Amino acid sequence: MPDATTLATPLPLPCGVTLPNRMAKAALSEGLGDKHNGPTARLDRLYRRWSGSGAGLLITGNVMIDRTAIGEPGNVVVEDTRHLAELRRWAESATAGGSRAWVQINHPGRQIPRHLSARPVAPSEIAIAGTGGAFARPRALNHQEILDLVQRFATAARTVVDAGFGGVQVHAAHGYLISQFLSPLTNQRDDEWGGSAQNRRRFLLEVVRATRAAVGPRVPVSVKLNSADFQRGGMTEDESVEVVLELADLGIDLLEISGGTYESTAMMGMPAEPAKDSTRAREAYFLDYAERVRSVTDARTLPLMLTGGFRTGGGMTDALESGAVDMIGLGRPLILEPDLPARLLAGTAQASTVRPRRIGIAKLDGASDLVWHSTQMWRLADGKEPLPNRHPALTIAHYLTETGLASLRRPRRGFAA
Secondary structure (H helix, E strand, O other), X not given: OOOHHHHHOOEEOOOOOEEOOOEEEOOOOOOOOOOOOOOOHHHHHHHHHHHOOOOOEEEOOOEEOOOOOOOOOOOOEOOOOOOHHHHHHHHHHHHOOOOEEXXXXXXXXXXXXXXXXXXXXXXXXXXXXXXXXXXXXXXXXXXXXXXXXXXXXXXXXXXXXXXXOOEEEEEEOOOOHHHHHHOOOOOOOOOOXXXXXXXXXXXXXXXXXXXXXXXXXXXXXXXXXEOOOOOOOOOOHHHHHHHHHHHHHHOOOEEEEEOOOOXXXXXXXXXXXXXXXXOHHHOOOOHHHHHHHXXXXXXXXXXXXXXOOOOEHHHHHHHHHOOOOOEEEEOOHHHHOOXXXXXXXXXXXXXXXXOOOOOOOHHHHHHHHHHHHHHHHHHHHOOOOOOOOOOHHHHHHHHHHHHOHHHOOOOOOOOOO
């Protein structure tokens, strides 16, 4: 049986804020913004449901900082205060049940589907490989544009905090813009923003500094970082640890560990069944890396959140009690079972029932799993219950119809990530 006492333990952050327990709803890209990229009543409904989940922290998915650069249709964009009223309603919904709520701020860089941008921006003009031309070759950002993007992150952070969200997470993982700057594979610049490892991490560090200055010392600032890119020539684990140490020196409040990019989707792995007791401590995808980070950092000054693969209460408890991590991130489990944290805390659940939803075609299985969980999340946003027995093939048909992709119209919603 999992130790509910461990999961229920509050987590104090360096900035002085305390999270109610050790379980967080990790970022999932909702794709539920309106045609003006503002928050909607469906987002309010979805997060009100999650606010009663028992999770101590809810992190939104992919709020973009530039409306000319969105990763999926339906991304919410925060450039200024034009959606302040809607953001306030979203924040109120997300905190109605006692959870803390943070906004994940992001820029996709080159990871914009071609139908949304024929010329995205990136550190260097390096196209995404192996996607059949779904993504256009980007153009390289100039120095002034990079400085402008730093300030856009800060502006978005200040705006969402003013709207009532309790903190922000800077997305520096999964091959998005900041991750592109960190990687020697995608950042081949020879100026102050590229070349050496120190120059490649400059953009992230400047974004964190500007964000902290914008929100102040008492508001949590988190970063989501790849353990590695899992690509030949990409950012390695050794270099990632160096980035972590610099982030610790800047005083971030929570580091979420993940890994992979659109070209190498390490973050998308999923065990077929809940782990057995003998192996449950290893069920998380990046636990070995978390242990390495913990060996060179202090939990009091840099709490660690690990997301990806956790399915059993025992595995979560083991990871926390080992000292390797301080917070458990849950994504898909909270789509299918939006009250799972509360049931784990009450001792009425021992594991998530989440499992892969595949159609049996290797090249399409990852997409079918994403689509299945996206459509289940939209049911929650519509005030409905998930349909756990729905066949993935039927879900894909529903997704294509709902998004307009079946008739080659511009899709209105995006994938969960």
